[in-house]
Amino acid sequence: MLTYSPGDSPIHRLDPRSKLCFQFGFAIxxxxxxxxxxxxxFVVAALAVSVTGLSPLRxxxxxxxxxxxxxxxxxxAGFTPGPPWFRLDRAAESLRAVARVVPILLLxxxxxxxxxxxxxRAAIQRTIPGRAGQLLGTGVALTIRFVPVLREDVREVRDAIAARGGDRRPVHExxxxxxxxxxRRALARSDELAVALEARCFAWNPTLPRLQFSRPDYLVVGAAVVLTVSPLVSG
Structure with a gap:
């Protein structure tokens, strides 16, 4: 499961807003x-992952x-209900579309x-004003923190079933x-999360970390703009 890992790479030092801008332009x-x-x-995305200290394959x-x-x-996409049963042109077109998603995932x-x-969260709340930004920032922060916990719970349940011989049963069972x-685990976790937020006096607008653009951030934003308009220029 991908999680944040402290480091001092050039990407670690960038402002999150410039990184989000670059992701948007890169996706376009x-x-x-x-x-x-x-x-x-693909090469750019693989290099970005490698700079953060993570293997692209991992x-x-x-x-x-x-x-x-x-x-x-x-x-x-290639399957057809009659002869020739499989069309390579449709499959190839779908494969090209799928290939475009992979570098986005890497980045x-x-x-x-x-x-x-x-x-x-700070980047989202300071970019989108008002309660909408607060709600979106809080939702993203909780999702990033909550999903790994849910995945670990599912893994524990699966291992417990396998330890009792359940892995020899049919798939549907x-x-x-x-x-x-x-x-059931997810619902219990959500109740625990609600209690924890209440116990810590959850605030919609907490004191968030200070964000400030540096010179590399402006270069990254400029690259994001170039990537965003590149389809229009090439067209």
Whole structure:
């Protein structure tokens, strides 16, 4: 599971707002790229992940469930209910679309690795004014912190079922045990979270870390603008 890891890499030192801007521009460029341009974006994303101290292969492994789902898409797109049963042109078109998502996932892994949750919340709340920004910032912060806990609970439930011989049962029986127990754990965690927030006097507008652009941040934002308009220029 991808989580923030303290470090002193150039990406760690960037302002979270410039990193979010670059992610936006990068995603726009990736969705409208193909061939050598898409390969170049792959290289940029892989370098960004490596700079944060994370292996690109390990980052992709963290997204293995998403990648498996994406890999199924070309098979579904190429299938036809009659002869020739499978159309390579449709499958290839879907595969190109799937390939554009992979560098975006890689770059998001670099962001998660190099950006504390509090800084992400501060960036959102200071970019989007009012209660909407507070709600979005709080939701993102809680989601980033809560999802790894839920995944660990599901893993513990699965291991407990396997320890009792449940892994030898049919898939539907295992799912019938895993899903209800996981949901029960998630509901219990949500109750614990609500109590913890109340006990800590949860505030909509807490004292957030100070954010300040440096010279590299302006360069990153400039690169984000170039990436954002690149599909229009190439078109």
């Amino acid at each position: 460029a990736a969705l409208f790229s193909s061939g050598p341009r898409l390969a170049a974006l 980052a992709l492994w963290s997204y293995r469930v998403v990648l498996v789902v994406l890999a199924i898409a070309p098979l579904i 998001s892994a670099a962001y998660i690795r190099a950006t504390p949750v509090r800084e992400t 295992r799912a019938g045990r895993l899903v209800p127990l996981s949901i």
